[in-house]
Structure formats: structure tokens, C-alpha cells
Amino acid sequence: MAAIQADVEAALDEKEYLPGFADFSHFIASDHSLSIYRKFAVLGARNLLYLQAELQLLEINLQELDVEDKRTIATSSNDLEKIKVEKGARSWEELKEQADEGNEKQAGKLRIIYRIRKLMQEYEEALLRRNEVLRLEKPEKSPFNAFKTWFRRRPPVLWGSGFRLLHDEEDMIALGSQDEPDRMSALMHRCLGYRLRVERETPRSWGPMYYYPVERVAFIVGLISILVSAALLVGAIMSLHFVKPMGIRLGLVGIFTTLFAASITLLTHARRIEVYGATAAYAAVLVVFISVNN
Structure with a gap:
């Protein structure tokens, strides 16, 4: 009964914040040294590996089409076909024109090229962002101890997946200057x-x-x-x-x-x-x- 009464009083107190993310965010903002978050080292590496693997697959597909075009130019008995393939290999305008005219092979190559262009941008941006994250330092000992003590109080600050915030303490990073x-x-x-x-x-x-x-x-x-x-x-x-x-x-x-x-x-x-x-x-x-x- 006393606990319920305390909860009611806290809810009516204007100086108290909404329990959960609102309360936690005000605690973090109370001092810059408490800006401590997950680095997600494993997830970050896995995301880069997926992007890398997808790019590698597109690279293989494009190389296979190049080999096929090279073989056509070298061995085809149809001179017109050889000229069209060579033009498509040497001229971007010709490649795009042939794809627009319904050449499925060239259209497929163009789709791969566009996909590579988009995915390459995503991959390079992810690499650069991850590099910046990895430059961030671990939290300083004293504020990190205060952070852990406050977060692990009873009842828990966050529920659900948020409760696992400190599941791996080695995966935490701090924003701002963390000079010892x-x-x-x-x-x-x-x-x-x-x-x-x-x-x-x-x-x-x-x-x-x-x-x-x-x-x-x-x-x-x-x-x-x-x-x-x-x-x-x-x-x-x-x-x-x-x-x-x-x-x-x-x-x-x-x-x-x-x-x-x-x-x-x-x-x-x-x-x-x-x-x-x-x-x-x-x-x-x-x-x-x-x-x-x-």
C-alpha cells in the first residue's frame, strides 16, 4: 500500500518525469559524461558483411556478363551481333539505347550497374560511419559506474528489449570528450x-x-x-x-x-x-x- 501511495505521489509531482525513456533521457542529459550508449559492434560488423556479400554477388554477375560478351565478340559468326555487343561494351549511350530497345541481356546488365551504384554508396557510407563509431572511446570509469547504478535500480528503468542495455558492458561507448x-x-x-x-x-x-x-x-x-x-x-x-x-x-x-x-x-x-x-x-x-x- 505504501509503495502504491509513493507511486501516486511521484506521478502527481511536477518535478518527476514520466518513468521509462523520458526519465532515462533526462538523467543522461543531466551531465555530458553520462552520454553512454551501445556500440553494437557485432551488428555493425554483420551489416557490413551483408552489404559486402551483396556487392560481391553483383560483381560476379557483372563479370559473368562481361565474359559472355567477350566470348560473343571473339567467336560469333554474326557480324551485326558482334558489332552491337562491342558498341554496348564501349559506349554508355549505346548500352542504354539497346536496353531501352528491349535487349534483355543489356537491360539486365544495366539493372546490375544501377544496383551496384546504389549499393556501393550505401556500403561506403556505412564503412565511414562505422569507422567514426569505432573511434569513440569507452566510458570513463566513474561516470560509467554512476550510469550502471542508476540504470540497475529497482524497479527497472526500461522494460522489454531496453532492459538489455547493459547486457554487454564492453560494447558501450561514450560521446564527447572522455579523457582520463x-x-x-x-x-x-x-x-x-x-x-x-x-x-x-x-x-x-x-x-x-x-x-x-x-x-x-x-x-x-x-x-x-x-x-x-x-x-x-x-x-x-x-x-x-x-x-x-x-x-x-x-x-x-x-x-x-x-x-x-x-x-x-x-x-x-x-x-x-x-x-x-x-x-x-x-x-x-x-x-x-x-x-x-x-
Whole structure:
């Protein structure tokens, strides 16, 4: 009885959405990271295979007609027939005219050509579209977990075939940018996420939902990056200024250079070659400082 009363109250609440696809679509639209859908990898491959097989069959049929025409030109004792076949093979206008005049053989060839033209366009468009789909990345772990938790609540969000949405989790893709957070951002989400989270007004049936402002996290990580870079540079120069033995100086250069490379890897999305370049420039500055102050 309580459950029925709750359903009635939800139905009368203007802030609640129609259960099912309407409610689910509002949940997905509430944050861009929740734009997660099926890739249909198997169906996509199967569709391309069917198109490919149909094109291959048409290709075989056209080749058979070409061989038959070639044989006619080479062996027929009817000169008029040979000339007509050769004209049809060399001239598009002649091929179409013969087909319009009722030549069933040429009409059949023309139908195959038109079918190939249409199917080839469909096949190439399907290939290009599938290529774009395959470029899409898998969902990021954190929003995907939120997506799964919300979808698998009770009662089920979708019924019928829609209930199988998460039947194969490896078949899911995400729209938009899905860059994995750097290690520092991920650490902040785990350790300080509770303090950074922002609660949005959502339907009561969704339960409490919190969102993490990416801009705020990026600003804090950027500030930390600047402070760490400055500290490593100033700390290295001060250490090299006060330490005179060359062996210890070289050891300090190695230590600070390693720390600098580690900080870049930890705080940024820099690629390996970018880490090498920045580390080499940092080490070069320290070496020049040693040379000048030797």
C-alpha cells in the first residue's frame, strides 16, 4: 500500500518525469559524461558483411556478363551481333539505347550497374560511419559506474528489449570528450571529492546525486603544478648555489631532474616525448647554472 501511495505521489509531482525513456533521457542529459550508449559492434560488423556479400554477388554477375560478351565478340559468326555487343561494351549511350530497345541481356546488365551504384554508396557510407563509431572511446570509469547504478535500480528503468542495455558492458561507448583524469585529479576526486562535490536539484525518485565540477579540480591541479614546478626550479638553483663539490652538484642535478620528470607525469597528461623534452630543458638549465657559477 505504501509503495502504491509513493507511486501516486511521484506521478502527481511536477518535478518527476514520466518513468521509462523520458526519465532515462533526462538523467543522461543531466551531465555530458553520462552520454553512454551501445556500440553494437557485432551488428555493425554483420551489416557490413551483408552489404559486402551483396556487392560481391553483383560483381560476379557483372563479370559473368562481361565474359559472355567477350566470348560473343571473339567467336560469333554474326557480324551485326558482334558489332552491337562491342558498341554496348564501349559506349554508355549505346548500352542504354539497346536496353531501352528491349535487349534483355543489356537491360539486365544495366539493372546490375544501377544496383551496384546504389549499393556501393550505401556500403561506403556505412564503412565511414562505422569507422567514426569505432573511434569513440569507452566510458570513463566513474561516470560509467554512476550510469550502471542508476540504470540497475529497482524497479527497472526500461522494460522489454531496453532492459538489455547493459547486457554487454564492453560494447558501450561514450560521446564527447572522455579523457582520463591525470593522477593528481583522480587523487583529488578520491580524497577531496566530498568537499568539492556540488548537489544539483533532481527528481526525488533519482535519490541524492552529486556532480564534481571539472573546472574547479583543473584549477586546483594547475595551481599545484605551478607551485611544484617553481619549487623544484628554485630549490635546485639554491641547492646548487650553496653546494660547491662538483660530485654532489651532479648528484643534486640528477635528483631534481628525476623529481621534475615525476611531477610532470603525475600532474599532467604529457606524452612520453613531451616529458623527455621538458626534462631535458630543465636539466640543461641546471647544467648552465653550474657552468656559470663554477
